[in-house]
Amino acid sequence: MSKRIRRHVDPSQCRVAITAEDWLQAYRSHGGGEIWLDLGCGKGEFLAGLAALNPAIFFIGVEVRRAIAEKYFHQYKDLPNLLLFHGNVNLSIPSMMDGRKVRRVFIHFPDPYGGKPRYRKRRMVNENLVEGLCTILAPGGTASVKTDDQALFEEMDALLSDRLEPLPIPAAPPGSEPVLTEWEKECLSKSIPVYAREYRLKPSRLLRDIV
């Protein structure tokens, strides 16, 4: 029996789309700069940890489960460089962004449906999302993907590698980063393998902006 841990949500039930108006004012008050984005941020703990360590960077997280957002996000409201939203990533990317400001995107343990074909439509990482990422990533910007589901990783890897440049070596071995997500900590504590890769925006994508 698999040791993986699964909870169930149907993201398509959430029709909330984040817009640039939701974050631009706070971003300008912060002084602008690069943005790091967490898609499916859960309780927001991971992004809050990064925000505390990197005050010059502006962080935005989006989580589809309203109950999680209402219960946990308020505790981080004093961090001036962090905004956490309840909303559906698939209705918000790329329209919520304002130009190519996103330097890093985290897609960590993005959905609980694994390889089950009947849940395919519910998956966060699909062609539209990856195409959207290609239009919001800043030059040199990266997307980081992690999951404990090998089949799902292989599908996401194929989609992302098609449009972005896969980086040959992980930026850091799994578990060694200064801040880990809730699910990564859980996997580490149970010795569950994590499949991880980073992808960089191809310079050729920027040429399309000019043409």
Ligand SMILES: C[S@@+](CC[C@H](N)C(=O)[O-])C[C@H]1O[C@@H](n2cnc3c(N)ncnc32)[C@H](O)[C@@H]1O
């Ligand atoms: C398995 S949890 C992982 C949470 C966190 N990233 C971590 O690594 O601990 C996946 C999260 O993605 C959220 N999610 C799934 N699809 C989403 C979507 N379309 N928009 C926003 N959040 C989504 C789920 O509600 C859930 O909280």
